Amino acid sequence: GQNIDQPTEMTATEGAIVQINCTYQTSGFNGLFWYQQHAGEAPTFLSYNVLDGLEEKGRFSSFLSRSKGYSYLLLKELQMKDSASYLCAAMDSNYQLIWGAGTKLIIKP
């Protein structure tokens, strides 16, 4: 079956770095997405990886290893506004997104 695993909740300190891991198993693979979702709002796109390696975009970076079925989202210089849920989603061979349950990130001052 198809499955996405990511931690339920993480806590980090303002100004620090946090890494949110995601492992996936899908029927075929057409890329890995990370979305940010604040409470009561719709998800917003953060990153898309389809090739192995690290993609950096400002304070956020995303890494993919297709052979390991593994991705992580790295957030640097954490700010209070980064408190949100982070959703990992893998695109299968039918170009459908398989969603993880999301990781709730709590930032403490």
Place this chain on the structure above:
Amino acid sequence: GAVVSQHPSRVICKSGTSVKIECRSLDFQATTMFWYRQFPKQSLMLMATSNEGSKATYEQGVEKDKFLINHASLTLSTLTVTSAHPEDSSFYICSAREGEQGPHSPYEQYFGPGTRLTVT
């Protein structure tokens, strides 16, 4: 670019009535639209996928006669919750994908802001 709107943003209705939610792609043509439901503190649950001009494909466990989806044009899809009950209260989110002909990523889903439905 790639803006998706939803209307209404919030709706309260009485049990047994029907509610229609609109999803529009404002600056691109959405060949595929997706409808999700999200209960508090849970992840997105895909309800159905619709392609313009054809019938929606519903996920297992989603009643197609209760959740009517119409994707009549490349910029508009509607979800009608028929005979709503309190257990249908949820956050409904649509997303749209452009397809390979347009300037946007053919794989990325662009999300609307969501509709909070409360059935009393």
